[in-house]
Structures are given as C-alpha cells and as structure tokens.
Amino acid sequence: MIRVGVVGASGLAGGELIRLVDQHPELELTFLGGSSSAGRRPSQLHPGLRLDLGGLTVEPVGEDVRELADRCDAVFLATPAPVSAELAGRLADRVPCVLDLSGAFRIRTPELHERWYPKVARRTELADRFVYGVPELVGEELAGAPLISLPGCYATAITLGLAPLVLELGLDLRTVVVDGKSGSSGGGLQLRTADLHPLRNGAIAPYAPVGHRHAAEVGDFFQRGKPGSVRSLTMSAYGVSHVRGLLASAYVFTDDEVDARALQRTYLRFYKGRRFVRVRRHTETLVPVPDPQAVLGSNYCDVSVLHDADGGRIVVLAALDNLVKGAAGQAVQALNLRFSLPEETGLTMHPVMPA
Amino acid sequence: MIRVGVVGASGLAGGELIRLVDQHPELELTFLGGSSSAGRRPSQLHPGLRLDLGGLTVEPVGEDVRELADRCDAVFLATPAPVSAELAGRLADRVPCVLDLSGAFRIRTPELHERWYPKVARRTELADRFVYGVPELVGEELAGAPLISLPGCYATAITLGLAPLVLELGLDLRTVVVDGKSGSSGGGLQLRTADLHPLRNGAIAPYAPVGHRHAAEVGDFFQRGKPGSVRSLTMSAYGVSHVRGLLASAYVFTDDEVDARALQRTYLRFYKGRRFVRVRRHTETLVPVPDPQAVLGSNYCDVSVLHDADGGRIVVLAALDNLVKGAAGQAVQALNLRFSLPEETGLTMHPVMPA
Amino acid sequence: MIRVGVVGASGLAGGELIRLVDQHPELELTFLGGSSSAGRRPSQLHPGLRLDLGGLTVEPVGEDVRELADRCDAVFLATPAPVSAELAGRLADRVPCVLDLSGAFRIRTPELHERWYPKVARRTELADRFVYGVPELVGEELAGAPLISLPGCYATAITLGLAPLVLELGLDLRTVVVDGKSGSSGGGLQLRTADLHPLRNGAIAPYAPVGHRHAAEVGDFFQRGKPGSVRSLTMSAYGVSHVRGLLASAYVFTDDEVDARALQRTYLRFYKGRRFVRVRRHTETLVPVPDPQAVLGSNYCDVSVLHDADGGRIVVLAALDNLVKGAAGQAVQALNLRFSLPEETGLTMHPVMPA
Amino acid sequence: MIRVGVVGASGLAGGELIRLVDQHPELELTFLGGSSSAGRRPSQLHPGLRLDLGGLTVEPVGEDVRELADRCDAVFLATPAPVSAELAGRLADRVPCVLDLSGAFRIRTPELHERWYPKVARRTELADRFVYGVPELVGEELAGAPLISLPGCYATAITLGLAPLVLELGLDLRTVVVDGKSGSSGGGLQLRTADLHPLRNGAIAPYAPVGHRHAAEVGDFFQRGKPGSVRSLTMSAYGVSHVRGLLASAYVFTDDEVDARALQRTYLRFYKGRRFVRVRRHTETLVPVPDPQAVLGSNYCDVSVLHDADGGRIVVLAALDNLVKGAAGQAVQALNLRFSLPEETGLTMHPVMPA
Incomplete structure (x- = not known):
C-alpha cells in the first residue's frame, strides 16, 4: 500500500481527494492536514464521507514536516498557491512524491508566472523540477517524478x-x-x-x-x-x-x-x-x-x-468534473503513473447521472 | 383602450403576453386563441395568472378570422413560424396591427430565409411590409406600422x-x-x-x-x-x-x-x-x-x-429575459410605439431578484 | 404621495421593499437607511433595481432620528429584531406609521416572546400597541394604526x-x-x-x-x-x-x-x-x-x-413568496390599509412564472 | 462471476443498475432488455456510462424467455409493475433469482394490493414466494431466495x-x-x-x-x-x-x-x-x-x-438516493445476500458531494 497524506483536507478538493483515496485499492490515507479544521473528523467536514474513516482526524501542519513526511509516500497539497509554494519547498526530497493541486507551479515562464501569480513567491530551481501532470500529454514523464503540478480545471x-x-x-x-x-x-x-x-x-x-x-x-x-x-x-x-x-x-x-x-x-x-x-x-x-x-x-x-x-x-x-479530472481525480491518476500503477486504478467509477 | 388578441395563448410567450397585457393600463385583452387548449381559462394554462382574467377562455382560430379581427385593434401571434406565416397573411389589412413573435418574417433576404426556415412558406410582398421590431434601433418606423416582426431572443x-x-x-x-x-x-x-x-x-x-x-x-x-x-x-x-x-x-x-x-x-x-x-x-x-x-x-x-x-x-x-425583452415585453414595447404611447407604458416593473 | 423610508436597505427584504415602493403609484421613497452599506446606491446593492432610483443613497441611522422622521410618513424596518425593537421605540410617535418586518413584536404573550426571542428586549407597553399585520384576518385594525408588526413568512x-x-x-x-x-x-x-x-x-x-x-x-x-x-x-x-x-x-x-x-x-x-x-x-x-x-x-x-x-x-x-406576501408585499398591503388606500394598490403585478 | 440481466435498460433505474453491475467485482452484465430502445448501446441511453460496455446492445424480450434465462444467473426487472407481474411469472423457476424493482409484488395483503395497484394482475401463489428486499430488516430471508421484491424508494x-x-x-x-x-x-x-x-x-x-x-x-x-x-x-x-x-x-x-x-x-x-x-x-x-x-x-x-x-x-x-438505496443499489445489495456475498460488495463508493 502507498501511504498518502492530504493537506488542505477541509476544502472541496481536499474532500474529493479523501473520497478517491479511500476508494483506491492501493492507497492508504495516513495523514490529513489543515489549520482551521484541526481536530475534526473527515465526515464532519464532508458529510458524504463514511463516518469512521480510519479514525483519522485533521492535524495542523507545523514548521517541522519531518513527522508528516515519515508517515507518507506521497502528499497531495490541496492548499492555496502561496501555501503550496512554501510547503512544496519543505516537503521536496523528504517525501517520494509531492503533488500540488494549486497554481503555484503550473506556469513555467517566470514572467508569465509573475504576472498571473504576483503573490506567489517560488524558487525557480524548485519550479523547474515539477512535471506538469496532465497524464495524457506528458508521456512517460510522470514515472518516478518527485514533484508534480496538477493543471487547472x-x-x-x-x-x-x-x-x-x-x-x-x-x-x-x-x-x-x-x-x-x-x-x-x-x-x-x-x-x-x-x-x-x-x-x-x-x-x-x-x-x-x-x-x-x-x-x-x-x-x-x-x-x-x-x-x-x-x-x-x-x-x-x-x-x-x-x-x-x-x-x-x-x-x-x-x-x-x-x-x-x-x-x-x-x-x-x-x-x-x-x-x-x-x-x-x-x-x-x-x-x-x-x-x-x-x-x-x-x-x-x-x-x-x-x-x-x-x-x-x-x-x-x-x-x-472540475473536482475530479479537473483536480483530485487527475492528481490520483498522476500518482498512479508516478508509482507505476495502471492509470485507472481506483478511478473506474462511472459518472453519477442524472444528478 | 386598445383591444388586444393573443393567438398561441397556451405557450410560454403566450402566457407572458397575457401577463403583460393584463398589467398594462392602456390595453384590454379581448381575444385568446389556441387549438389544443380551446375552452380553457388562462389560469389553468398559466397557474400564476389571476384566476378571473376577464372571463376569457381560449378560442380556436378558424379559417374565417373576421370575427377575431373585429374584436381586436392589435393581434399578437405567439405561434410557430409556419402558423404565423399563414395567419399573418389572413389578418393583414383586417386588423390595424399584427405583431408576430415567430421567426417567419425576421429574415428579409429571401435566400437566407429559405436556408434557415425551409419549411416556412411566405409571400415576399407581405414579408417586405413588416417592420423589424427592435424599438431602440429602428427609429420612427414602428409608428403606425401595420405589421411588426419581433426579433429572436x-x-x-x-x-x-x-x-x-x-x-x-x-x-x-x-x-x-x-x-x-x-x-x-x-x-x-x-x-x-x-x-x-x-x-x-x-x-x-x-x-x-x-x-x-x-x-x-x-x-x-x-x-x-x-x-x-x-x-x-x-x-x-x-x-x-x-x-x-x-x-x-x-x-x-x-x-x-x-x-x-x-x-x-x-x-x-x-x-x-x-x-x-x-x-x-x-x-x-x-x-x-x-x-x-x-x-x-x-x-x-x-x-x-x-x-x-x-x-x-x-x-x-x-x-x-428571453420571455420579456426577448419576446412578449419587446412586443408590447413595439405595440406602444405603434400606437404612439410612451414605450415604457405597462412595462415599468422591476426585475424580481433574487429568484 | 405618502413619503416612505426603508431602514435595512441592503438586505433581501429591504431590496424587495424598494422594488415595491418604487412601483407603487401613491408612495414616494424618501429615505434609505443602513449601516455597512451607507453611501451606496440601491442598484449597487440590488442589481435588478433601476439604476437611477431618485438619486437616493443609503444613509446611516444615528441616535437622532428626528430628521429621518421628518422626511417620512411611514418607515419600514427591515432590520434584525434587536435593532427593530430599539428603533421602533425611538420612531414611535415621531412618524405616523412604523411597520416592523422583524420578529420583535410578533408574539404578544411575554413568556412566549422571552422564550423564542431571548435576546430581544422590548417594552411591553410599546409591544401592546402594535397591530399584527396580516390584513385578511385583522379586520379594520390596520386603519390608522401607528405601529404594525408584520408576521413571519x-x-x-x-x-x-x-x-x-x-x-x-x-x-x-x-x-x-x-x-x-x-x-x-x-x-x-x-x-x-x-x-x-x-x-x-x-x-x-x-x-x-x-x-x-x-x-x-x-x-x-x-x-x-x-x-x-x-x-x-x-x-x-x-x-x-x-x-x-x-x-x-x-x-x-x-x-x-x-x-x-x-x-x-x-x-x-x-x-x-x-x-x-x-x-x-x-x-x-x-x-x-x-x-x-x-x-x-x-x-x-x-x-x-x-x-x-x-x-x-x-x-x-x-x-x-416569502419576500412578498411573506414580507415586503404584506407590509405594503398593510400600509395601504393604514392609509385607507385599496389594499391592492401597487401590488397587482402577476407572478413571474415560469422562473 | 454471477451473470446478470437487466430488463428495462433505458429507464433511470435500469441505467443505474448497469452502472452498479459494471462496477461490481463479482457481477457480469450478460443481457440488456428493452422494447423501444432495442438495438441501442447503453451509453447512447445513459450518456454517463462508459462507451464500450462489453459490446452489449439492448435486446427485445419476447414471449420465449428461455434464451434470456440461459444467459443469466439473476435478472433485474426495472419495468413497470404490469410488465414485471407478467415477466416474473415467466422467469420464475427458469432463473436462479429474479429481482423486481416495481411495485407489483411489494404489498402482500391482496385487498391492499388491489386497492393501490388495481391494474396489476398477479397470481397470489407467485406473490407469496417473494421476499421483501430491505436487507437490514429481513434477516436471513434473502439467502438463496429465488424471488425478491424491492421496496419503493x-x-x-x-x-x-x-x-x-x-x-x-x-x-x-x-x-x-x-x-x-x-x-x-x-x-x-x-x-x-x-x-x-x-x-x-x-x-x-x-x-x-x-x-x-x-x-x-x-x-x-x-x-x-x-x-x-x-x-x-x-x-x-x-x-x-x-x-x-x-x-x-x-x-x-x-x-x-x-x-x-x-x-x-x-x-x-x-x-x-x-x-x-x-x-x-x-x-x-x-x-x-x-x-x-x-x-x-x-x-x-x-x-x-x-x-x-x-x-x-x-x-x-x-x-x-432514490435511484441507489431506493432502487438499484438496494437491489444489488439484496443480490449480494442472495448469493452469499458480503452485502457491500460493489457498493462501497462514497457519495459524490457536493453536486
């Protein structure tokens, strides 16, 4: 089992990540990070989730990410771009794979990044190591990638x-x-x-x-x-x-x-x-x-x-679906390829239609 | 009072015309035409309308439109384009003003009309007499116009x-x-x-x-x-x-x-x-x-x-609102100008927001 | 014309009151009161309203309500119950009619009021002077009433x-x-x-x-x-x-x-x-x-x-409609009866259906 | 693998059954029955379903159900009650398990059935053999049951x-x-x-x-x-x-x-x-x-x-969810118990929320 953490557990993308990770046969949810929601169970934040989700509650993510890193093989960042930019730096090289769902590392051209994300300071050398995670278009790049930036919806x-x-x-x-x-x-x-x-x-x-x-x-x-x-x-x-x-x-x-x-x-x-x-x-x-x-x-x-x-x-x-292929689902798909699983693992659910 | 008829009373545009005509201080609803809904009261077709709307019920429109014409100073056609094309021909010159809400007379260029309305036969000499009823853009053309074609929404x-x-x-x-x-x-x-x-x-x-x-x-x-x-x-x-x-x-x-x-x-x-x-x-x-x-x-x-x-x-x-400025409201606005009333007469209601 | 003020202009009931007062042939809007929205035009708060509504902007309501009272024959309070309880006391006897849309004065039995509105202090002698404004059920009580409490939706x-x-x-x-x-x-x-x-x-x-x-x-x-x-x-x-x-x-x-x-x-x-x-x-x-x-x-x-x-x-x-018959419309209906106008004055608009 | 047929494939419950059966690890969809939709692929009827669902197309269900019965270990009837009443009779004892989602066999008391389903003729001796399929309340009755009537939503x-x-x-x-x-x-x-x-x-x-x-x-x-x-x-x-x-x-x-x-x-x-x-x-x-x-x-x-x-x-x-626990999902849950699978098999998907 691949041990997975989700930071930003209280948001919509965070909830969707929990849903998909919990349904995934090869993933185990081992960490939930958040600030305002610390101490809460996932089902209190996302009323659809099953009530007893592994006994996990949301934990704050502090300065020291070593414990977090120890508990996870992969960490999803469902956090605002400035938080992601900062956290990714701290987690890189401490966790086998960091997958960022924010806009912090999407645009590569520095001038463009600066224009569209003026408040998101990031280090270029770090940014350049990210793979842009649209699996259908980046060939084999995702295999083994340590840092993945998921595209916008x-x-x-x-x-x-x-x-x-x-x-x-x-x-x-x-x-x-x-x-x-x-x-x-x-x-x-x-x-x-x-x-x-x-x-x-x-x-x-x-x-x-x-x-x-x-x-x-x-x-x-x-x-x-x-x-x-x-x-x-x-x-x-x-x-x-x-x-x-x-x-x-x-x-x-x-x-x-x-x-x-x-x-x-x-x-x-x-x-x-x-x-x-x-x-x-x-x-x-x-x-x-x-x-x-x-x-x-x-x-x-x-x-x-x-x-x-x-x-x-x-x-x-x-x-x-902006929360699935546009966010959490694509992130899991990228993770699958990162860890050499078939890309559809855990993602074969049909659409729910009509709804 | 200007006596008004609405043909096509059971449809959405028909219902909206009834709503607006009934709220209008200078108009009197004197005829409601329809086929499948003949015999029904307006409030049965449009549950929002007041229950006792002048005692009118929907009447079929037959071959002979003389009685209809006698009872109306203006007739709105809220009918499918083929019906409008046919009825307009019969009502023209019998009623002071015919206002057609269908697409039958919107496009003037014959080839274009034929391409987009292949099933709507119309006589060009009749079509050429229609004023295109977007009041803000046609200047004084609406004053006294006997035939008005309302634009699409x-x-x-x-x-x-x-x-x-x-x-x-x-x-x-x-x-x-x-x-x-x-x-x-x-x-x-x-x-x-x-x-x-x-x-x-x-x-x-x-x-x-x-x-x-x-x-x-x-x-x-x-x-x-x-x-x-x-x-x-x-x-x-x-x-x-x-x-x-x-x-x-x-x-x-x-x-x-x-x-x-x-x-x-x-x-x-x-x-x-x-x-x-x-x-x-x-x-x-x-x-x-x-x-x-x-x-x-x-x-x-x-x-x-x-x-x-x-x-x-x-x-x-x-x-x-596709049913008001895009249909019935614009038709009433055009009628106002046709009969030399201020264009906003009967149309000063505020939007209902939020809804 | 009856001069009318609306306090609580930025809320939904306030917006609805403005809509109805502006459409009313016998009412003139002379005051808009609010706190956080002071200085704004009605159409900025309620985007449906016509843009140039008498040039009025929202004004704060201070301790001294004399000027407000001088400008109005009737004041609607579309304010939270505690605010209404307080404002009604200050406006009573200074304005010919105060109409409160909150729950401050709805329940007469003091023990019941206390149980359901524990945070709304009010004076019983003032509360007892309010007429409960459901026009269809209170007979002639509304005629000339100085204080009217509108029921909940x-x-x-x-x-x-x-x-x-x-x-x-x-x-x-x-x-x-x-x-x-x-x-x-x-x-x-x-x-x-x-x-x-x-x-x-x-x-x-x-x-x-x-x-x-x-x-x-x-x-x-x-x-x-x-x-x-x-x-x-x-x-x-x-x-x-x-x-x-x-x-x-x-x-x-x-x-x-x-x-x-x-x-x-x-x-x-x-x-x-x-x-x-x-x-x-x-x-x-x-x-x-x-x-x-x-x-x-x-x-x-x-x-x-x-x-x-x-x-x-x-x-x-x-x-x-909770904002009309359940709030602003019923308030205007009550005002009509208070000032001996036909109860439907300004309220004859049809429902907008479908929407 | 348990071979499963769905009759009534074009309706909403039919579509939902296809969704759930296809996601189920122990079920194989082997027959789709319908009348007006005969010849169509599932994804044409239910646009959310995956496009290449086993190459199945909808087939008409004729008088002779022997072939249908041969291809299935269990048949879901997502058909109107009169059709179900008739089909269940023909399929009973030909298929190991028939699961009816209609109201044909829900009410046992004959007088009550007659009052609420006056147009649904059924044989009492057949009706009495049905188990009422609300799994949480019928104990062990579902194990091995040949006929199951699913409750209304x-x-x-x-x-x-x-x-x-x-x-x-x-x-x-x-x-x-x-x-x-x-x-x-x-x-x-x-x-x-x-x-x-x-x-x-x-x-x-x-x-x-x-x-x-x-x-x-x-x-x-x-x-x-x-x-x-x-x-x-x-x-x-x-x-x-x-x-x-x-x-x-x-x-x-x-x-x-x-x-x-x-x-x-x-x-x-x-x-x-x-x-x-x-x-x-x-x-x-x-x-x-x-x-x-x-x-x-x-x-x-x-x-x-x-x-x-x-x-x-x-x-x-x-x-x-009226289409899942109120229909197709409960039917699959009952089938699981009928065939001695854990009741949650194939049904562990989380709710999709928000949607």
Whole structure:
C-alpha cells in the first residue's frame, strides 16, 4: 500500500481527494492536514464521507514536516498557491512524491508566472523540477517524478481539447477564443456574498470576462511543447447555476487547410487507449454532449470536435468534473503513473447521472 | 383602450403576453386563441395568472378570422413560424396591427430565409411590409406600422450589444464569435426527453454548437442597415441550468483602431434616453453583471462592453429575459410605439431578484 | 404621495421593499437607511433595481432620528429584531406609521416572546400597541394604526391556511403538524458556509426539524383570537433547492365532525373579496398547486384544503413568496390599509412564472 | 462471476443498475432488455456510462424467455409493475433469482394490493414466494431466495426510519404523519408537461398530498412483522427542485413512555454492523443532516431521530438516493445476500458531494 497524506483536507478538493483515496485499492490515507479544521473528523467536514474513516482526524501542519513526511509516500497539497509554494519547498526530497493541486507551479515562464501569480513567491530551481501532470500529454514523464503540478480545471479541458490540433495535426492556431462555463464548486467554500445560494442560483455570472490565468497556463504549455503553435488564445469565464462540472468551448481559427471529415478520426486516434478522454459525437445520445452532467463524479474528460464550414472555424468542446479530472481525480491518476500503477486504478467509477 | 388578441395563448410567450397585457393600463385583452387548449381559462394554462382574467377562455382560430379581427385593434401571434406565416397573411389589412413573435418574417433576404426556415412558406410582398421590431434601433418606423416582426431572443441581445460598434463607431467587424447561454424556457413546452427536468437540470447542453438561425438574423439586420459591416458572425448556443433569461457574449475582432477608454461612453451615449437598455459596468454591483438574473421578469436588456487589450478584442455582454425583452415585453414595447404611447407604458416593473 | 423610508436597505427584504415602493403609484421613497452599506446606491446593492432610483443613497441611522422622521410618513424596518425593537421605540410617535418586518413584536404573550426571542428586549407597553399585520384576518385594525408588526413568512402561510378552520368552522384542532419547505432567500444574505451555493444547491436541509418560532407565533395569534382552538401545533422546517417562495403543509387532526364536501366552499366563502388569498383546487392546473412557483414575485398566497378520509385528517397547503406576501408585499398591503388606500394598490403585478 | 440481466435498460433505474453491475467485482452484465430502445448501446441511453460496455446492445424480450434465462444467473426487472407481474411469472423457476424493482409484488395483503395497484394482475401463489428486499430488516430471508421484491424508494426510507421504534422499542405508534420530499428522478423519464424543466425547476409540487401507495406498503410491512404496531400512517409527497435523492420525515405520536435520551442510542444499536444505514446526529456537520445531498450516488440511508418534548412527538428523518438505496443499489445489495456475498460488495463508493 502507498501511504498518502492530504493537506488542505477541509476544502472541496481536499474532500474529493479523501473520497478517491479511500476508494483506491492501493492507497492508504495516513495523514490529513489543515489549520482551521484541526481536530475534526473527515465526515464532519464532508458529510458524504463514511463516518469512521480510519479514525483519522485533521492535524495542523507545523514548521517541522519531518513527522508528516515519515508517515507518507506521497502528499497531495490541496492548499492555496502561496501555501503550496512554501510547503512544496519543505516537503521536496523528504517525501517520494509531492503533488500540488494549486497554481503555484503550473506556469513555467517566470514572467508569465509573475504576472498571473504576483503573490506567489517560488524558487525557480524548485519550479523547474515539477512535471506538469496532465497524464495524457506528458508521456512517460510522470514515472518516478518527485514533484508534480496538477493543471487547472479549465486548463485541463482546454489543453486536452486542443492537443490533437496542435500536437497531431500541427495546425497553426491563429486565434483561439475560449468560453468557459463552470459550476459553483469551482469557487471553493470561501465566504463571499456573491457565492451565497440566493445570489448564485439561476445566475450566468461573467466573473472573468477578460483575462483568466488558466488561459496563460494553456499558452505556456503549448509554447513549451510546440513553440508558436498557438498565436492568440483569449478566454472568458462564467459561473452557471449548478455545482459541479465545467464545459470549455474553444472556437479555433486557422489559416491552415483542415480536412473536416478527418477531424474526429484524428481525435479518436490521438486518444486511443487513453481511458479518461472520451471523444464523443455531438448527437450520439439523447442529450447533447459533451456536457459536464455526463461526467459527474468521474475522471472522464468528454471531448468533441466540429467543423463549422460557414464560419471557417473549428469548434472544440471539452467537459469534465472540475473536482475530479479537473483536480483530485487527475492528481490520483498522476500518482498512479508516478508509482507505476495502471492509470485507472481506483478511478473506474462511472459518472453519477442524472444528478 | 386598445383591444388586444393573443393567438398561441397556451405557450410560454403566450402566457407572458397575457401577463403583460393584463398589467398594462392602456390595453384590454379581448381575444385568446389556441387549438389544443380551446375552452380553457388562462389560469389553468398559466397557474400564476389571476384566476378571473376577464372571463376569457381560449378560442380556436378558424379559417374565417373576421370575427377575431373585429374584436381586436392589435393581434399578437405567439405561434410557430409556419402558423404565423399563414395567419399573418389572413389578418393583414383586417386588423390595424399584427405583431408576430415567430421567426417567419425576421429574415428579409429571401435566400437566407429559405436556408434557415425551409419549411416556412411566405409571400415576399407581405414579408417586405413588416417592420423589424427592435424599438431602440429602428427609429420612427414602428409608428403606425401595420405589421411588426419581433426579433429572436438571442438576436435582440446580440443586435443591441453590437449596434454601438457598428452604427455609432462605424467599426468594421472582421470576426464576431457569439457564445449564447440560455435557460430552459427558451425551448418552450414541447415534450422532448432531453428537456425533462432530470436530464436538463445541472446541464450545460451544447444544443447548437454550430449554426444558429439567430446569427443569420443578426447578420441580415446589420447588412440592411450598414452593408458589409459585419464580415463574419458565428454563434454557438448552450442550454444551462435555470429557466428564464439568457446571456449573449460577443467576442469581437476588428482591424480598426479602437479607443478603449471611449467604448463605454459611446454605449452610454448611444442608449441615452432608452429606458430598457442599461449600460452597466462589469464590477459595479455585488454580483458580476450583466447577468440575466438581474433582469428577470423585466423588459431590461443589460449591456456591458469591455476592451481586452491583451487579446486584441472587444468583449460585449448582453443579458435579457428571453420571455420579456426577448419576446412578449419587446412586443408590447413595439405595440406602444405603434400606437404612439410612451414605450415604457405597462412595462415599468422591476426585475424580481433574487429568484 | 405618502413619503416612505426603508431602514435595512441592503438586505433581501429591504431590496424587495424598494422594488415595491418604487412601483407603487401613491408612495414616494424618501429615505434609505443602513449601516455597512451607507453611501451606496440601491442598484449597487440590488442589481435588478433601476439604476437611477431618485438619486437616493443609503444613509446611516444615528441616535437622532428626528430628521429621518421628518422626511417620512411611514418607515419600514427591515432590520434584525434587536435593532427593530430599539428603533421602533425611538420612531414611535415621531412618524405616523412604523411597520416592523422583524420578529420583535410578533408574539404578544411575554413568556412566549422571552422564550423564542431571548435576546430581544422590548417594552411591553410599546409591544401592546402594535397591530399584527396580516390584513385578511385583522379586520379594520390596520386603519390608522401607528405601529404594525408584520408576521413571519411561515406564520403568514400557516395562519391564512388554518384561519377558516378555526375562525369560520370553529373546529377544535387537536393536533396540527406543520411541515415547512422554503427557498434559500428565507435565510437572507448572512455569510454562513452552509448557505454557500455548492452546499445549499440540491439540498433538502432539515435546518429546524424541531421547534420553530413561527409555530409559536401562530399559536399566539389563534390564542388571542379564539383561545384553546389550537391545542397542539408543531413545526419542522426544511431548506430546499430554490431561492424564493415557501410551501407550508399543515396536517390537521380534529375530533369534531368535518363535512368533507363543504371544506373548499368554506374557504372560498371565507376569503371572498380578498384578492391576495387564492383558494385553489389541487388539480385544476397543468402543475400541482399550491406551489410557490405560481406566486413568485407577487403578493398572492395560494391555499388548498383537502380531506383525507382514510387518514382522518385535513391537509392544508399554503404557498407564498416569502419576500412578498411573506414580507415586503404584506407590509405594503398593510400600509395601504393604514392609509385607507385599496389594499391592492401597487401590488397587482402577476407572478413571474415560469422562473 | 454471477451473470446478470437487466430488463428495462433505458429507464433511470435500469441505467443505474448497469452502472452498479459494471462496477461490481463479482457481477457480469450478460443481457440488456428493452422494447423501444432495442438495438441501442447503453451509453447512447445513459450518456454517463462508459462507451464500450462489453459490446452489449439492448435486446427485445419476447414471449420465449428461455434464451434470456440461459444467459443469466439473476435478472433485474426495472419495468413497470404490469410488465414485471407478467415477466416474473415467466422467469420464475427458469432463473436462479429474479429481482423486481416495481411495485407489483411489494404489498402482500391482496385487498391492499388491489386497492393501490388495481391494474396489476398477479397470481397470489407467485406473490407469496417473494421476499421483501430491505436487507437490514429481513434477516436471513434473502439467502438463496429465488424471488425478491424491492421496496419503493419512500418505503425504504420510512421503514428503515421507523423500524427501531417498532421492532426494537416495541412502541405502539398511534399516529405517524409522513411528509416526503423527492427530486425529479423519482418520476422517471416519461413525457409529461409538468415534468419539463421550465415547470419543474424551482417548484415545490404537492403531487400526492393525500394518499401515496408507499404508505400502504410500509403499513403492510409492519403489519406482517408486528401486527397492530402502526395504527395510522398517512403520507403526503412533494416534488422539489433537484434531481436525485429524497428525504422522508416521519412525525410520530405514541402514548407509550419514551426515554428521550435513549432514542439515538437505540438507533445506533439497532443498526450496528449495517454499513448502509448511518445514524446521524442532526448537528454534527457543517450542513444539517440527514440530507439527500450527503448520500448522492451511494447506497447509504442516513437516519436521524429527535425527540420533540414540547410537541410530544418523535421526529424521524431518513434520506437516501432514490435511484441507489431506493432502487438499484438496494437491489444489488439484496443480490449480494442472495448469493452469499458480503452485502457491500460493489457498493462501497462514497457519495459524490457536493453536486
């Protein structure tokens, strides 16, 4: 059994990590870290969890992380970026694997990092050792990796959605316009008036109509992999009236020739053998897909690609559960590959639909 | 009092027309038309309406519309486009004013009409007599107009959102990408499995990811007013998890020079004196706006314009209640102008928020 | 015009009062009071409201209320009960009419008040001067009343639902079991983790399964009007997954003989001529009623009575919009009667349905 | 591996059975039956399911069930009651185990069955062979049972909620008032106008205010186990605005002495060792429980018991996911016990919360 710790146990991603680790046949939960929630049982923080979860209660994480490190083979950091930046430094080389779910180590280009995370000081030499944990796109890099940075929820969807165009077809994407729609769980459990149920329910809230750091993260990723391939990528993000799941729409303009009929085949080929990316036909089911309700609670990312001949554009849709494939599930998937387990271990649950 | 008939009384737009006409100080409801609902009282069809609404019950509309015409000074057609196309022909010149809420007469260019409404036969000479009823943009044309075609709900939002760029600033819009998000009332009350609550709730359903006829309608409108100004306008539409209201986002690319600081001022000036278009600052309230929840039940269209310097684009957001400013309310507003009443008569109700 | 002030302008009831006062033909909004929101415009606090609402901004209410009193013929207190208890004392006799929407003056029996509002000190001589403002049940008492206490939202529904049984049929109600279901707006806009959208959406939250002070309020009311008529009334309350509106179900057991067929007739007779109580047949519409969605945004209370022969009980259902008939609307209705206006003045808007 | 068939594969319970059987380590899905959906793949009917589910497509179930029987060790009937009544007769003794999820065999007393299922003809000798499949309450009866009738979703919640009072404390329940609140998935996917999203969302719909057959089912169950113990049980049922999960509240009046402090202990003792019934303290978590959102997607039934000294009543709350513990999950749990597997096999997934 791989011994696992979760720091940030009281948040939504933390709760989801506990859920998935506890369901995982090869993982054992040995540490729960938190500050305000210290002393509480997991089921008090996350009422869905089973009541008697190994007798663990949340413990504070102090200056000295040696005991924590001794008890864990891997530690998930579901903490705010500044906390992650600091904790990762202390845990690196003390724990076989640190997996950070925050934005602290996602963007590699220092100037970009500074622009989008101005308050997150980090050491570049540490940052450079992190593997970007989108398992379907980083090949063998995760095997044995000591430090893994998990992508943002939107970044996961957009990156998986665009990858076949960039990495397989080698298209030059002149303009990519991303429109993101997300449920309220994306905002966590911070106390903000705008996130109270009376104001959030029924809303289509343009909370980031211009400028979203996940867009910078996506650009940074493709720039590393295929410099110059994505020339302009803008994003606007909206909060809609459900809790879990997001849909990212990418409207893609390219000057390259596109074989409309081959697009879907390319996607199917590109993701062949990757269980968690499902290439879907828009009209195959009784409801239109991709739709986050068809991936709820699961680690799937559903992707569609359509050619809009009239508009001279490609439309890419990608849906995922922001707390699973967009956070905790992808983290467990990366951990599986880190420890040479099949990537789907512990992650084979179906979506819960309808819900 | 202006005597008013509503044909299509059992649908959502029909119910909304009854609500608004009954609240209107200068209108008197004198006829309700329908087929399957004939014989029923309005409150049986629309449980919110007051129980004793003038003793009216729904009547079938037969071949002979003379009696109907005698009882009305104006008739709203809240009927499917093929029915409207046919009924409008019979009522024209028999009733002082026919207001059609369907798509039958929205697109003027015959080839475009044929492409997007292939099943709606209409006579061109009749079609050409219709005024396109978006009151803020057609000047004095509505005064005395015998035939009025109301725009689609999305078309209203997009047209009002783009008009200052096109008609005031004279920009050449190279590429406009529209992303539309709408509640379930946009689909009416037809029995479709995908619209049952268990499948529709919590969904972000890409029901029209490529090709929406409201986009064609918007293009047709600007082509009439300012030929060549909108060179490419594509649209994708999504159903999200609430009932009433829509948000249209237009991502605009232009090669013309844009004075970022002047954009909002231009919008404020353009809509000065027009009560129902509210130009809003994105961050002025405790929740981000425009958001359809802030216009629910009212005739407002909230509009924002933002400049995205990084992305080299303009972001325009427009929110409205699809059943009011997107349908029944705009129809009443047009009727007011048709009969030389102040445009806000009977339409001054505030939004119901939160709901 | 009657000059009106609203203290507590930033809360949900305050926002609703502004909406209704502004739509009212005989009222003029002359003062907005608040503490944390001082200096803000109404539309910044309540994004639905029209932007230019008389140029008013929120003002702090200090020790000296003379200026406030000079500017108003009536003042609504949409403040927490302790604040209301204190402010009402200062405003009494300085303003022609004070209408308190809090619980400070609802319960008359001092021991009961103390039990359910232990933190709300009030003077009994002041409390005794308040009229309990459920207009349909207090006859002429409201005319000229200087002090009016508005009932709780649940209390309004339950009292209107049971009144014909108690006051008209004179039944001895042995056991009344009330089950209340309410949307999230009933909890206001306080920052509580449990009221964040991710945790509140989709919930059926038993927030008061045993003991709700609105039950005590109802008992107190009937005890005043018909001592001994309601021998046991218990209540359990649940938060369900919408924003606005509540349904109260009262399951009534009596040892008296009940003429099942006459029940509905009795209700119709009892509420004849009272516009805002609609006695409804459970099956008359295409959706079951009473349902709060059929009264949304309006001042209606929909009531049904059914006889359950098998169970030997009467089932009474009452639905209302907790912010309108359960708060601001009823307050305006009471004000209308206080100033000898028709009770429906400014309150004739239809429900907004569906929403 | 136990070979399993699911008849009624296109409905919500059918979809849920496929989800759970596919996740189950000891079950193999070998047959999918349906009529209108014949020829379709499971993922076309239930978009969440994995795309390549064993290559199975839905097959029609004809007169001759021999082939079906040959391919299965157990068959789930997720069919309407009349279909189940007929199919069970044909499958009995041909398949080792038939598990019926409909109401066809739930009520044993013939007169009661006839009253509540007047259109479901069944043979009494067949009906008498069915075991009532609420595993926590029927002891060893399920081991080897050839025919199992699964209780209704509400009946499961109410029966589990009341059992300790009746079967452990031996209380004489004079009056039980049940108020049930359920999401829209309880109504399945039949096309009914009232179940369209625009009319169902935001509703509190009193769809069965008087008389619900699950109440008769509960009475019948306790009458068999402890005659006379439940003297009057009435129920009213409401549809609320979410999709999955129900909460049943039972307000219990007894003339027997009740030790308030011992109630919860009794419940804990009664369900000790039964994983799927969680006895919960009302205030132990950051949101009030029991709440169906805390069991979503799981096989848990959360139960609370509270004593209301003032009201002289006991309040019992029971929450479950109507498609899991209220249908498919309980059916799999019963099958586990039928085939001598640990009852939690394949059912250990955590709830998905928040969602």
